[in-house]
Amino acid sequence: MAPSQASYAPSLGKLLKSLNGQTLEASIESFIYLLKRRQIKGDDCADATAHLLRQVIAKSKWSDVDQLLTRVQNVGSRLAQAAPHEPIIGNIVRRVMGLIRDEASEDRNADDLGSETASDIQSLSMNAPRPQHPKPAPIASRPQTLTTMPSFHVSKAKSMFNLLSVVDTLDSPVTGASTPMSQAQPTSVSALRSEVLDGINEIMDEISQADDQIASFAEVQIQPGDFVLAYLPSRTVERFLVKASARRRFTVFIASLDPPQASSSTDPYAALRKKLNAGGVKMISIASNGLMAYMSRVNKVIFSAKAVYQNGGLLVDSGASVAAQAAHAYSKPVIALGGVFKFCPEDPSDEIAGETGDSSSYVSYADGSKVDALEVENTVADYVPPELVDVYLTNLGPQTRHHLASIMADHYKPEDVGFSLIPGEV
Amino acid sequence: MATQATVAPVGVTSPQGGSRTIPAPANPPTAATANPAQLTPAQLKAKAKADKAARRAQVKETKAVVAAADAAKTTADAKGGKGKGKQDGPQSQSKTGPQHRGSTSGRRPSILVVEKDVRSGIPECFSHIPMAKRIPTAHAHKDVHPAVLVIGQQMATFAIKDSIARLEATLLAFRKVIESYETPKGNSLSRHFVPHVLNPQIEYLTECRPMCYSMGNAIRLLKAKVNDFDIDTPEEEAKEGLLETIDLFINERITLAEFVIARNAAKQINDGDVILTYGRHRLVEKTFLLARENGRVFDVSIIDDPYDRGGQELARSLQQVGIRVFYSPNLGGLRANVERATNVLLGTEAIFANGSLHAAAGTADIAVAATNASKKVIVLCETINFDRERVSVDALTYNEIDPEQNTSDSFRLLFDTTRDKYITGVITEFESGTGNSPAQAILALLRKQEDPTVIA
Numbered sequence: 001m002a003p004s005q006a007s008y009a010p011s012l013g014k015l016l017k018s019l020n021g022q023t024l025e026a027s028i029e030s031f032i033y034l035l036k037r038r039q040i041k042g043d044d045c046a047d048a049t050a051h052l053l054r055q056v057i058a059k060s061k062w063s064d065v066d067q068l069l070t071r072v073q074n075v076g077s078r079l080a081q082a083a084p085h086e087p088i089i090g091n092i093v094r095r096v097m098g099l100i101r102d103e104a105s106e107d108r109n110a111d112d113l114g115s116e117t118a119s120d121i122q123s124l125s126m127n128a129p130r131p132q133h134p135k136p137a138p139i140a141s142r143p144q145t146l147t148t149m150p151s152f153h154v155s156k157a158k159s160m161f162n163l164l165s166v167v168d169t170l171d172s173p174v175t176g177a178s179t180p181m182s183q184a185q186p187t188s189v190s191a192l193r194s195e196v197l198d199g200i201n202e203i204m205d206e207i208s209q210a211d212d213q214i215a216s217f218a219e220v221q222i223q224p225g226d227f228v229l230a231y232l233p234s235r236t237v238e239r240f241l242v243k244a245s246a247r248r249r250f251t252v253f254i255a256s257l258d259p260p261q262a263s264s265s266t267d268p269y270a271a272l273r274k275k276l277n278a279g280g281v282k283m284i285s286i287a288s289n290g291l292m293a294y295m296s297r298v299n300k301v302i303f304s305a306k307a308v309y310q311n312g313g314l315l316v317d318s319g320a321s322v323a324a325q326a327a328h329a330y331s332k333p334v335i336a337l338g339g340v341f342k343f344c345p346e347d348p349s350d351e352i353a354g355e356t357g358d359s360s361s362y363v364s365y366a367d368g369s370k371v372d373a374l375e376v377e378n379t380v381a382d383y384v385p386p387e388l389v390d391v392y393l394t395n396l397g398p399q400t401r402h403h404l405a406s407i408m409a410d411h412y413k414p415e416d417v418g419f420s421l422i423p424g425e426v
Numbered sequence: 427m428a429t430q431a432t433v434a435p436v437g438v439t440s441p442q443g444g445s446r447t448i449p450a451p452a453n454p455p456t457a458a459t460a461n462p463a464q465l466t467p468a469q470l471k472a473k474a475k476a477d478k479a480a481r482r483a484q485v486k487e488t489k490a491v492v493a494a495a496d497a498a499k500t501t502a503d504a505k506g507g508k509g510k511g512k513q514d515g516p517q518s519q520s521k522t523g524p525q526h527r528g529s530t531s532g533r534r535p536s537i538l539v540v541e542k543d544v545r546s547g548i549p550e551c552f553s554h555i556p557m558a559k560r561i562p563t564a565h566a567h568k569d570v571h572p573a574v575l576v577i578g579q580q581m582a583t584f585a586i587k588d589s590i591a592r593l594e595a596t597l598l599a600f601r602k603v604i605e606s607y608e609t610p611k612g613n614s615l616s617r618h619f620v621p622h623v624l625n626p627q628i629e630y631l632t633e634c635r636p637m638c639y640s641m642g643n644a645i646r647l648l649k650a651k652v653n654d655f656d657i658d659t660p661e662e663e664a665k666e667g668l669l670e671t672i673d674l675f676i677n678e679r680i681t682l683a684e685f686v687i688a689r690n691a692a693k694q695i696n697d698g699d700v701i702l703t704y705g706r707h708r709l710v711e712k713t714f715l716l717a718r719e720n721g722r723v724f725d726v727s728i729i730d731d732p733y734d735r736g737g738q739e740l741a742r743s744l745q746q747v748g749i750r751v752f753y754s755p756n757l758g759g760l761r762a763n764v765e766r767a768t769n770v771l772l773g774t775e776a777i778f779a780n781g782s783l784h785a786a787a788g789t790a791d792i793a794v795a796a797t798n799a800s801k802k803v804i805v806l807c808e809t810i811n812f813d814r815e816r817v818s819v820d821a822l823t824y825n826e827i828d829p830e831q832n833t834s835d836s837f838r839l840l841f842d843t844t845r846d847k848y849i850t851g852v853i854t855e856f857e858s859g860t861g862n863s864p865a866q867a868i869l870a871l872l873r874k875q876e877d878p879t880v881i882a
Contacts, residue, residue: 227551251549251551257732257756257757257758258732258755258756259732259733259836269835270835273835282549284549284837285835285836285837286836286837286838287733287828287831287836287837287838288733288787288788288838288839289731289732289733289756289757289787289788289791290757290787290788290789290790290791290792290842291791292787292788292790292791292794292821292842292843292844293787293790293821293822293825293839293841293842293843294821294822294839295820296819296820296821296822297551297822318756318758318759319756319757319758321760321761322757322758322760322791322795325760325791325794325795325798326790326791326794329790329794350762353761354759354762356759359755362730362732362735362755363738363755369742370738370741370742372745374738374741374742374745374751374753375751375752375753376753376754376755377752377753377754377759377763378754378755378756378758378759379754379758379759379762380758382758382759382761383761
């Protein structure tokens with residue numbers, strides 16, 4: 001997480017620091033450049049997106065929910081387009097949009113309630129059934145709109161904000177899904193703003209705590225004496241292993257496809273090794289292309305997912321599917337780690353999974369004949385089909401493939417699932 | 427073990443200014459990458475004894491560090507004079523020095539000590555797996571023939587690598603051994619040659635690097651041939667007969683086999699095919715070139731092993747004859763590569779009695795992926811590489827540790843085992859070009875033929 005301060009290259013840390021000082025547009029642009037240069041990748045994208053959307057909500061001008069949603073969607077799709085290989089960005093955008101919708105409907109309900117008490121004689125005389133408490137559930141709001149229609153006009157007249165917003169409501173792009181929302185007039189933009197900001201803070205907390213929460217399941221998953229194959233351990237996996245090492249004695253195989261870069265002579269997992277060894281856990285780095293050879297010894301395979309698709313397939317670092325396949329051939333369980341924020345209500349895309357990257361570390365550009373001869377395809381992202389994954393270990397606990405749909409439904413609004421990469425009306 | 431690793435340097439570093447900061451297992455790559463390959467029981471016993479003595483010596487040593495250091499230094503110097511000087515100076519000496527003290531009773535004490543350091547880095551769960559090691563030529567058995575010495579070194583350094591190349595080199599070296607052999611007075615070749623001349627050679631080669639199965643097969647043939655000679659067979663006639671056997675063997679089982687396999691396999695390649703292969707295997711390369719010569723137009727998709735990169739050479743040689751090549755530097759793009767391919771052509775080191783392949787690590791991953799995607803997996807293998815005695819279902823039964831990747835932070839096995847269920851067929855020189863058959867069929871054929879080379 002800690003960005004190397006020594007480097008001059010822009011990094012996530014610097015971006016986050018500069019967020020307050022810069023104008024919103026400048027922040028968005030610099031974030032997009034970081035994404036395009038892949039200076040922000042993986043889990044950091046989620047955090048950065050949340051930060052940026054927080055700025056969008058805090059800084060941009062908006063006077064009603066629809067405007068806000070459009071704004072968030074536009075910025076979101078710009079980000080998602082800048083990094084189509086990071087579906088996680090879209091997830092966060094969807095979460096924030098869902099959050100805004102929730103807060104808005106909650107707001108309106110509260111608003112309804114407030115106006116009703118103001119005109120309670122009217123409603124009493126109507127004897128309409130009405131909620132005693134503001135109901136957060138958006139379903140409840142529809143029948144109410146009928147009974148409380150008169151009170152709308154009362155509240156509109158009372159509120160100065162709404163004097164302005166009437167005009168805006170008319171020409172704001174109204175999506176079909178959010179039509180009922182546009183009728184609702186939030187009494188206070190600033191109240192909504194602060195509630196949404198609070199909600200985003202919660203999402204950011206969720207992201208930052210996900211690793212720890214996942215790690216808390218480590219003891220259940222790892223038994224004493226296990227041989228665990230960790231493929232390209234990410235922060236999440238490292239924390240998981242370290243947590244397990246506190247209570248369990250086991251052996252970790254660390255695997256990756258490529259030999260460590262000649263330039264970095266140090267062991268990339270030296271820190272992890274130190275931590276694991278401190279807990280009495282042995283760590284063995286496997287320097288091998290194929291992993292079948294070791295599978296008969298391995299008890300379980302663990303890696304972290306970059307994204308979990310709605311069919312249960314995973315987007316992973318290149319080579320993790322080789323590990324998963326080898327485990328499957330030997331009937332060893334495959335445990336995929338990833339916070340719920342990585343659950344992506346989309347179908348897997350071949351383009352992203354087959355993404356190819358820099359080939360210079362494989363063929364030296366100095367070797368002309370090889371450069372001419374080889375069409376190097378260095379795949380950097382990979383797709384693991386759902387049937388190869390046994391356990392999805394999330395911050396909400398271990399899940400199975402069959403339960404993924406309900407988790408998706410809990411976290412995303414159906415209106416936002418279709419959030420597309422194609423930029424809306426910018 | 428642990429005490430040795432920690433205490434040993436203490437004894438000697440003081441005179442050398444304490445320059446040594448790396449822990450023992452982190453051997454510099456230039457250090458003799460040696461280890462016990464396959465020690466005979468007697469050797470193991472000697473080694474164990476030596477270890478014990480060394481440990482005792484160490485305990486004393488810690489009590490009188492200075493004295494011990496001096497003693498160690500003198501021993502180390504003495505050893506250095508014995509031709510061990512090329513092994514990078516103070517580090518290896520500081521490690522080996524004190525241990526020599528206790529182990530002078532061993533036959534090749536210095537080697538035993540060096541191998542200890544190298545093997546100590548091997549995780550316990552893989553400690554049963556042998557590893558090639560470099561034996562300083564000065565420490566080889568005195569009866570080892572110079573020609574064998576050379577190929578031993580080449581095998582230990584992986585200059586001669588694949589099973590057929592090793593087999594051929596061995597046979598040619600044995601040819602020289604036979605040519606220069608003279609039966610001592612009062613002995614007969616058929617009684618004297620194998621135990622006193624051939625066995626030391628084999629022992630040395632095995633120590634350099636565990637024998638491959640084709641070598642085992644060939645040596646068995648050679649020994650059977652020697653035993654066939656009558657005790658009264660004149661020496662010249664016997665030598666002539668052995669040389670002829672070797673020549674015939676090389677011709678039939680290596681040269682001709684390669685040609686026939688390539689010819690049969692090339693027939694399986696059709697226009698428009700995309701053939702996936704792994705790394706660089708001699709037979710596969712031959713097949714591609716022959717198919718191209720026959721006018722086939724096809725693409726080749728090479729998945730390489732980043733620890734070997736032989737695939738780059740293959741890519742280049744295919745490119746030169748106009749075959750389009752897709753090159754993946756590692757298994758990362760396996761899924762896409764398999765989907766694009768029409769079939770998979772693999773080479774192998776050996777085939778076990780249960781039909782499992784013993785092939786370069788990574789082969790199994792490709793075979794499994796291809797089988798899952800319902801692609802044909804064809805294996806090319808000479809019958810000499812069939813091992814009829816060994817059965818292996820996982821890669822940890824028979825394997826080798828890569829001496830180049832055996833440090834504290836990396837470990838690598840050279841081979842993996844592919845179960846026969848992931849193989850569509852094997853092409854050997856037995857086939858008449860009608861296609862490929864399961865490995866079991868060929869094993870049955872070998873048994874039926876009662877091939878003299880594979881006497882069980």
